[in-house]
Amino acid sequence: MGIGINMRVFEEFPVIEGERIKLDRIKSENEEELYEILSDSDVAEYDWFEPIDTVERTEKFINHYDEEYEEKEEITWGIFNKANGKLVGICNLGDFEDSSRRCEVGYDIKKSEWNKGYATEAIKMLVKFALCDMNLNRVEAFVTPGNDRSVRVLEKSGFVREGLVRERDFIKGELVDGIIMAILKSDYCK
Numbered sequence: 195m196g197i198g199i200n201m202r203v204f205e206e207f208p209v210i211e212g213e214r215i216k217l218d219r220i221k222s223e224n225e226e227e228l229y230e231i232l233s234d235s236d237v238a239e240y241d242w243f244e245p246i247d248t249v250e251r252t253e254k255f256i257n258h259y260d261e262e263y264e265e266k267e268e269i270t271w272g273i274f275n276k277a278n279g280k281l282v283g284i285c286n287l288g289d290f291e292d293s294s295r296r297c298e299v300g301y302d303i304k305k306s307e308w309n310k311g312y313a314t315e316a317i318k319m320l321v322k323f324a325l326c327d328m329n330l331n332r333v334e335a336f337v338t339p340g341n342d343r344s345v346r347v348l349e350k351s352g353f354v355r356e357g358l359v360r361e362r363d364f365i366k367g368e369l370v371d372g373i374i375m376a377i378l379k380s381d382y383c384k
């Protein structure tokens with residue numbers, strides 16, 4: 195592997211197999227299950243998006259995920275329960291920064307599946323993929339203050355809380371701070 199980000203992951207969609215979950219491309223057949231996640235105001239509470247209110251809007255999200263992958267900007271995976279094939283959440287890696295080999299992670303889990311360890315399992319899989327397969331050096335996450343569940347998931351996945359970035363994001367009409375957390379290749383490999 196060379197010294198830059200391994201962009202070959204954009205040649206064929208990378209499917210990642212875990213113990214209980216499989217990370218795979220979200221397809222139109224998953225539309226209704228994805229709608230359940232994106233229409234839930236508890237899931238959207240700390241995120242940039244307003245809960246969506248029609249299944250048709252979900253199609254736009256899926257098309258957007260496809261476009262971002264084709265443009266090599268972001269990879270969004272569905273988190274599928276291997277036992278029954280159901281969609282339990284989504285997760286992504288994006289904002290790839292070439293020279294510093296850095297990216298950002300994001301994730302949302304269906305509310306009925308919270309507290310079963312799915313986010314932690316998915317993030318650990320993404321960290322391994324980012325640092326080992328994509329040759330990145332740093333994976334960042336920004337969490338809105340108050341989203342303690344998300345902070346806990348990142349801590350369990352080996353991320354270190356680095357500080358508070360003031361008024362970083364414009365979320366639902368206001369500027370909000372972001373807790374910055376990150377994991378480095380050197381943290382992961384030690």
Ligand SMILES: CC(C)(COP(=O)(O)OP(=O)(O)OC[C@H]1O[C@@H](n2cnc3c(N)ncnc32)[C@H](O)[C@@H]1OP(=O)(O)O)[C@@H](O)C(=O)NCCC(=O)NCCS
Nearest residue numbers: 237301302303308309310311312313314337342343344346
């Ligand atoms: C944050 C989120 C992804 C967590 O998913 P999850 O699959 O439930 O996460 P896990 O089961 O792996 O871990 C949850 C942890 O949070 C803990 N937790 C649950 N409620 C909590 C609360 N109110 N405060 C603090 N910790 C809490 C759980 O006890 C568990 O930790 P433990 O294993 O030490 O007991 C999920 O709640 C979600 O989708 N939230 C809405 C979207 C979101 O916030 N995305 C992240 C944006 S940065």
